[in-house]
Amino acid sequence: MxxxxxxxxxxxxxxxxxxxxxxxxxxxxxxxxxxxxxxxxxxxxxxxxxxxxxxxxxxxxxxxxxxxxxxxxxxxxxxxxxxxxxxxxxxxxxxxxxxxxxxxxxxxxxxxxxxxxxxxxxxxxxxxxxxxxxxxxxxxxxxxxxxxxxxxxxxxxxxxxxxxxxxxxxxxxxxxxxxxxxxxxxxxxxxxxxxxxxxxxxxxxxxxxxxxxxxxxxxxxxxxxxxxxxxxEMDERLSELETMLNDTDRDGVPDYLDVENNTTNGVAVDAKGRAIDLNNNGIPDELERYVETKTREAVAVSNGVSGSGSGGRSNKSPLQLINEGYVNIFFDTDSFDPKSSSTNDLYFVINYLRDNPSATADIIGSADTRGANDYNQKLSAKRAERVKSIVEKAGISGSRMTIVPQGEADLGSGAANLSLVRKVTFRIK
CATH class of the missing domain: 2.40.160.20 (Porin)
Known part of the structure; x- marks a missing residue:
């Protein structure tokens, strides 16, 4: 039993x-x-x-x-x-x-x-x-x-x-x-x-x-x-998540949500990563206000009205401000992405080219004296090409722009201040 x-x-x-x-x-x-x-x-x-x-x-x-x-x-x-x-x-x-x-x-x-x-x-x-x-x-x-x-x-x-x-x-x-x-x-x-x-x-x-x-x-x-x-599997998913959270244009909106993944650094964007442009003219509103302010100052000077608080820039026309080197796009060391602090000057040039469709521009890239001359020549070209691509995306034809990379021999006495040499300037013709 x-x-x-x-x-x-x-x-x-x-x-x-x-x-x-x-x-x-x-x-x-x-x-x-x-x-x-x-x-x-x-x-x-x-x-x-x-x-x-x-x-x-x-x-x-x-x-x-x-x-x-x-x-x-x-x-x-x-x-x-x-x-x-x-x-x-x-x-x-x-x-x-x-x-x-x-x-x-x-x-x-x-x-x-x-x-x-x-x-x-x-x-x-x-x-x-x-x-x-x-x-x-x-x-x-x-x-x-x-x-x-x-x-x-x-x-x-x-x-x-x-x-x-x-x-x-x-x-x-x-x-x-x-x-x-x-x-x-x-x-x-x-x-x-x-x-x-x-x-x-x-x-x-x-x-x-x-x-x-x-x-x-x-x-x-x-x-x-x-x-x-x-x-x-977890590592793969984490890698995918990290990729999704990348923010290529650094506007605070992850790439997988960003429908405009090429906005310039420092420009205010909406929840989908689009630069805020209420009048739909291709220039973000905050930069447009800056450009309009500089343009009004230049017009006032040409009419004999002195500017206030603007220093040497307020006594110049928009063309003079650009060609005489008051408008500069600066870069960090060994980088060809513009600093966010240069955004306003970049859109100042864009606005001028848009208002003057017959004008052309030389985009002049520079690098500081550190490193080999051949490398600096290539870095200067990359900086100029990067700026050109941004201007093209704003609606300006690339045929109106010419890349001009500068080597060490072209820097002149300004080469002593390295941070001021890492830049792109413009020459309007």
Whole structure:
């Protein structure tokens, strides 16, 4: 009856596992499966107690066990298993035949994950397991059953055959508590009332399979591979996010939201990265106000009205302001993107060219004296080309502009102040 109860209990337990997997479609909160069935068969070696004259052959005994295992995470889990052992006398020895049954609840430590086996192998693994259980023995040497508790510890080696199956080899030691009879089934041992502690020992050596249950691609036993894949996926997503958040024109609107991804630095934009231009004339409103102010000052001067607070610039016409070097586009060291502080001067030139469609312009690029002359010549050209592209995007034809890069020989005495030499100037014709 007790044997039947153990079998039924294990069957119900494993059936519940299978149903949970089917209903939930695997562990929803995990990226790996957690349940497995462990099936093993092999040898059983009882060592003590035997009465004198009784023993078993080294390789003539039989053991099977079936377990259901649940891993809380890749390192720790629990296992419920049922085991059966049968052993009998060899030839020409006092005869006996005994059967041993057990059911155990065990903790499982996945040593492969704890010790980072993935650093040198992705196919081999080791698990330690141990726990408490109930067992009983029957024998042709006594009537009824010898009921006892047991404590076991074991070590399991695993070799992964696929994501759903692993080959395992296990070695387990079992100590019985309050065993009444010797393994040969005689009654003399059990009649000694004070000899009922840890008084029975047997060993199991088995081979078998771990069958992984669930819909995910990997089981917790090998979850480090999934963790690597997840990390790579997260790195890829992070890289994509960083790319999305790039702000090429530095207007405060990420590229993936920016519908005008070439606004000049320092220009106010709306939520979609478009320069604010309420009158739709191609010049951002804040820069247009600057240009109009400078133009009014220049006109007032030409009519004999002196400017106030503008210094030398207010006494010049727009053409004079440009050609005499009052309008400059400055750059940082080794850069060909204009400083945001130069935005107003750039759109001053754009406005003049728009108002004077027959005018053409030389765009003169300069670099400071640090570095090789050939490099500085190329950097000067890049700065002029960058400014030309900005002016073209504002609606001025590129055919009206000529690139003029300057070398060190063209810098003159102004070369002493390096920050004032890294610039682009204009010559209107």
């Amino acid at each position: 007790k044997k039947l109860l153990l079998v039924v209990t294990l069957f119900v337990f494993t059936s519940t596992i299978a149903q949970e997997e089917q209903v939930n479609g695997g562990m929803e909160a995990s990226v790996y499966n957690k349940w497995s069935l462990d099936i093993n068969g092999g040898l059983s070696r009882p060592t003590t107690p035997f009465l004198p004259g009784y023993f078993v052959e080294d390789f003539s005994f039989f053991h099977v066990d079936l377990g259901a295992r649940y891993m809380f995470n890749p390192k720790f889990g629990m296992k419920l298993d049922f085991g059966y052992d049968s052993f009998e006398n060899p030839k020409d020895v006092l005869p006996f035949k005994s059967q041993y049954y057990r059911a155990n609840l065990q903790g499982v430590l996945n040593l492969g994950r704890a010790l980072n086996f993935e650093e040198f192998t992705q196919s081999f693994n080791i698990q330690a397991h141990g726990g408490l259980g109930y067992s009983f023995m029957t024998s042709d040497g006594f009537d009824g059953e010898d009921n006892m508790a047991n404590v076991l510890i074991g070590l399991t080696g695993q070799y992964k055959l696929s994501e759903k199956v692993a080959l395992n080899a296990d070695f387990t030691m079992i100590n019985n508590i309050r065993q009444h009879y010797t393994f040969d089934g005689t009654s003399g041992f059990g009649n000694v009332p004070d000899n009922r502690g840890f008084n029975g020992t047997l060993y199991n050596a088995t081979f078998g399979l771990s069958i992984y249950l669930g819909s995910n691609d990997m089981h917790a036993d090998w979850a480090y591979e999934m963790q690597d894949e997840r990390q790579a």
